[in-house]
Amino acid sequence: MASPHTPTLPERLIAHLDMDAFYASVELLRYPELKGLPVVVGGRRMHEPKTLPDGSRQYARLRDYTGRGVITTSTYAARDLGVFSGMGLMKAALRAPDAILLPTDFDRYRHFSRLFKAAVAEIAPVIEDRGIDEIYIDLSEVPGVRESVGHDPQGGVRAVAREIKNAVQRATGLTCSIGVTPNKLLSKIASELDKPDGLTLLRADEIPSRIWPLAVRKINGIGPKANAKLESLGIETVGELAAADPQMLIAQFGRSYGHWLHEAAHGRDERPVVTHSEPVSISRETTFERDLHAKLDRAELGAIFTRLCEQLAGDLARKGYLGRTIGIKLRFVGFRTVTRDLTLDLPTQDAQTIRQAAGACLKRVDLSQRLRLLGVRVGSLSRPGDPAPARRPTRRVDSGPKPENLSLF
Structure with missing residues (x-):
């Protein structure tokens, strides 16, 4: 029998699943002794670890790198040192010279990508593929998702999301972070709030307390140029953007993007989960x-x-x-x-x-x-x-x- 609390759930329940430091985590499965250490992925084959006569491995260090390559990803320990994806490897070496450097292996990453997506599809088949390490999932009609657990109307949502996380870990040995909200825009933000291995459920009435204090750049779709322009207008947080005059935003950014900024700051997003699209x-x-x-x-x-x-x-x-x-x-x-x-x-x-x-x-x-x-x-x-x-x-x-x-x- 349906709980009286069930109707409090929104009509749409959209999840965003993001694998945690995906490329680096896949490498740590191969080199488990590196767990907890600052590791950067982005080198070429010449940076493959060398197996020594005693069976131990010798790893390349970031300080020894020369060239113009960029970081594909880094472990959380490396990120704590200020080393992030997209950064030049030589620039990163100035911040973390002793970080371990591993080459990329995209065939292996694609294999693990297929594994985690297949595991999710067994539980929730309505999936939008957003790349090698992230997907959107429409949970709205997944069995059990609208069941209350005790006095928690979100208990079913939480249980299904945990089931997805467990399935991904069983299939790959990797962790992921999931955000579940009424739409894709909020779910993308929510999946980042408790990384790594996070599970964040966010209701629309929690936007003022949990989303508005965040920096505007946390909204997917606000890039460096728009962020800089917003800062020049004295707008640094999502809450400040939500309070901004919509006509001013349209005047500064154009009708389409200005309107979108206003809607996004208020957590509004009607985009569907698109299960199939053809590449251009x-x-x-x-x-x-x-x-x-x-x-x-x-x-x-x-x-x-x-x-x-x-x-x-x-x-x-x-x-x-x-x-x-x-x-x-x-x-x-x-x-x-x-x-x-x-x-x-x-x-x-x-x-x-x-x-x-x-x-x-x-x-x-x-x-x-x-x-x-x-x-x-x-x-x-x-x-x-x-x-x-x-x-x-x-x-x-x-x-x-x-x-x-x-x-x-």
Whole structure:
């Protein structure tokens, strides 16, 4: 029989599940002796631990790193030292020189990602995939979620969320943090409130006490530029944003974003949990350890370019897509970024075809400056068996000068 407390639950119960320091935690399963230590993931294969004759391992240290790589993730012990994802490894070395450096292993991370998502789907199948380490879950109709436990109308919600956390740990050996609220915006914030291994339930009437004291940057969708502008207006907390004149926000940020800021500060978000979406494009890119030149480093760049195209073809095949638009991305010294693309007559997932098309794009770029980054992209995606697009002449986009007297890789 339904408890009289049950109707106090909102119509929608949305969870945001975020794996705790995911890449680093996966590495700690492989190297359990590093648990509790400051560990940074982001090095290359040269930074793999070495097994010594006595069976112990020797790890690379952040102080020994040279190059322009960035941190993919870090353990909580490393974060306590001021070392976070997205930070340059050499900058991080100044803050935590003795932190252990491990290379990334995305095949392994994708494997564990599939494991945790499958475990969740056994309990709550309405899932929106938000990336390798996070998902939204619609708990609204999950059996048992609306049952009261004693005098706690949220007891069923809490029990189901704990069941999900336990299932994830059994499947992967990893912990996750879950926030459960009436919508996606609040759940994203709530999942961060009690990390790691947290479980946070938040009602709409708790927004003033638990959300408004937070910094505005805690709202997903407020980036560095918007945050800086809000600070210049004297708005630093979510509560201050909620109290701001909506017309002033619209005047400062435009109608759409200004209105969204007002709604977000009040915890309003009607977005559904989207269980399926098609990607716009698939890409691969790499930042070089040192600047490379198209002529002087032709062999090295050629090998990297070919590998990116082969990896991209593998991604397309694994995900079941073909693509018609092939593009490149180049970042030169000084951080000047150039893109070029062209559209083929027919979609492909063939590595050689992608390589040839991407090479044709390269011919329209002045390669006289050294390169920091190289990327390849495939867009205009379709599934095998879809009706063939109308054949048309190849469309070249954003054409530029053809370099003279340079060897193309």
